[in-house]
Amino acid sequence: MNRRFFLATVPALLVAGCGFQLRRSDGIPFASLYVDAPSGSVVAQHIRNSLTRNKTTRLAPSASEAEAILKLTQEEHTKVILSLSGAGRVTEYRLGLRLVYSVLGKAGRNLVAPEAIELSRDITYDDTRVLAKGAEEQLLYRDMDDNAAQRIVRRLQAIKLDAVVDEHHG
Template sequence: MAGSATRSASRVPDRRRLLAGFASIGSAALLAGCGFQLRRSAALPFRTLYVGFAPTSAIGAEFRRRVRVAADTELVDDPKKAEARLEVLLEQREREIVAFSSTGRAREYQLRLRFQFRVVDAKGEVLLPPTELVLSRDITSSDVEIVSKQQEEELLYREMEGDLVQQLLRRLAAIDRPA
């Protein structure tokens, strides 16, 4: 009798696993059937693109990485060989005090990432006029946790750079090319 109770108890977890597996497969089939897809990087309307980022630009490095991985656009080193040029007009990090403590020390900062660019074709005609993207994040300050706050600040800037690259790719993908 004890043996049959053990066998039936061991079947219950097997049934649960089986039902969970069918539920997972069913959910995946429903999502695929309705056309759901994860967001992909936008396809750029250029076969070749020259990007005018500074060699040490973190935004430039992330942009190049994402274009190489996801886009059918080839990045070229010579602007004369490019179908279009992304000209970087401004890339700037800013840090502004927005609140003080009762002792007069900075308590809260606003971090900003400001980026200006334009896109021109091989003939120098403007495809996208000068455009500015500005991202900001707030961060509190603490005299006790100086090192961790510096790390948090750097992490927030990296996060903003990634967001900015996504916005930049979407703007470039939306450029309407004349026939």
């Protein structure tokens, strides 16, 4: 019994001692946030879902009711031919997502200057498996949308509180 306890606690102590922590959702330093995005933005929906799940920040129904505004612009999916076979058939595509975002405070002050996120995924293509490759393509686009949303939420969490405090006092 003591040996089992010892073997179970030693790895936990080693991991805790090295400073390892699971990624936490610390929250965003705003009580309310308005997400200004083009209609139908999948990335914006992922961000809203993430913030609603964490319950750390209230999503404001309008920009005037929010402490900060997350502005998403230029959200664009691309599909470019990457390679062709000797017979001139497409064998690979490069799928892409380009998104520009910024965060504004109440007075229109930039808390996060416009930043671009560019993601890409390569996909092989076989015209004998059109349905399967179409499903794979949609899965890769969803993965890029989710990845971009996670990056933006982490960036929101990293905004320094002194920038927010300055916003309230200045």
